[in-house]
Amino acid sequence: MKLQIPQEKQRQRAPSKRALETKRAILDAAERLFAARGFDGTSIRDIGKEAGVQTSLVHHHGGGKEALFARVVARRADELSIARLSALAAHNHQRGPATLEGILAAFFGPYLEKAEAAGPQWHAYARLVAIVSADPQWKNLTERCFDPTAGHFIDAIAGLFPHASRDDIAVGFVYSVSAMLALATSRWRVSALGNNPKDMADYLDELIRFCAAGITAAATPPKNAP
Amino acid sequence: MKLQIPQEKQRQRAPSKRALETKRAILDAAERLFAARGFDGTSIRDIGKEAGVQTSLVHHHGGGKEALFARVVARRADELSIARLSALAAHNHQRGPATLEGILAAFFGPYLEKAEAAGPQWHAYARLVAIVSADPQWKNLTERCFDPTAGHFIDAIAGLFPHASRDDIAVGFVYSVSAMLALATSRWRVSALGNNPKDMADYLDELIRFCAAGITAAATPPKNAP
DNA sequence: GTCTATATGTAGATAGAC
């Protein structure tokens, strides 16, 4: 594993419109297949077939399989971070004090809204994030793409619990993210096949209720009464 | 995917002691590698090398790659279920009323204790369970190996919240399991590298605190005051 | 049960024509 985040080369001229479409088709196809089958379960050939291009073109635009995977993950990470941080800023600048529920909504909301509203492409990305988060192989990638934003949210929550250690807050936040990923990867899909699928807002509410209570409990440990 | 749970063939004679050791070595090696690299990231050759046997022997004892994977997961599932259910029974038969914390301890405890006490082999299994739980490819396997026990625990928790719907309890339970897996797969490993690694009992306590608060919140939704 | 040898397919990556 040489380069986790491939840097864009300085180009002589701007790429043609067709080339950009090809590149996007390859990234979209890779996103769907990586999400469905994982990194090792997906071949470059499959991606080319899914995108309707030649295998060698996938190499050309992706720069190798690992670089392509990192590119796919990083592509939407910025958009997601911006949405999350601006939602957090909006919550902090409103009238009235910040609340734990509001902070969690700023973190979960953009993820779940994009996954629902923007069609199967963002839904695949949600599954991809879950894969990346669970696998130590992609530790560098998550540190670059997601940890900085997570740090801001942990700080914001810590501001609500001035007597709690930042570690205790971080613990609760990690558990909360795992719950969010569980919702995006398994429960959502299962429920969508059921008789009366819930609205995304309902899922978001129940997730926030669970995590807010858990974080509050983690941040306010009981005094050891001797 | 033909057979998820391979059934043991009726044998003419009992296998020799050496054969049993070989088989165990193969299953142990497969467990470690599947846990570290996933299903597609692990080759039969790697497993043979790790176990110190020939590639064809892995086939002979495992019955193909998918069957071997299912065998590895199922091998410890019974042991884990028995430990969990007997801990639950012990909690229910004690003096005094059952508590949510006690029920969660009966579920989390056996998993985390085995993962810590029984050495790297059970720790690898913990990671394997996380992989299996997250991947739709192994849905049948989880339904057979883990869902029945989970059902008993959801019932036990539902008994504590007679006014809550079983669905709301199940939601909280799913999020709790995801938090447990997050602890076993990422936070544990990270903390072990730190300066002052916590005791397993401390992790268990903080996990129970988080999940008990979350489940309670999920099970007692706020009345909509108009 | 255990080994060697091999069959058969597919993986990632690249060279070079256009």
Next chain:
DNA sequence: GTCTATCTACATATAGAC
């Protein structure tokens, strides 16, 4: 940028000697 053709390595699986 795009395509065809191909290289090299490794995958799963099996046949058959011992």
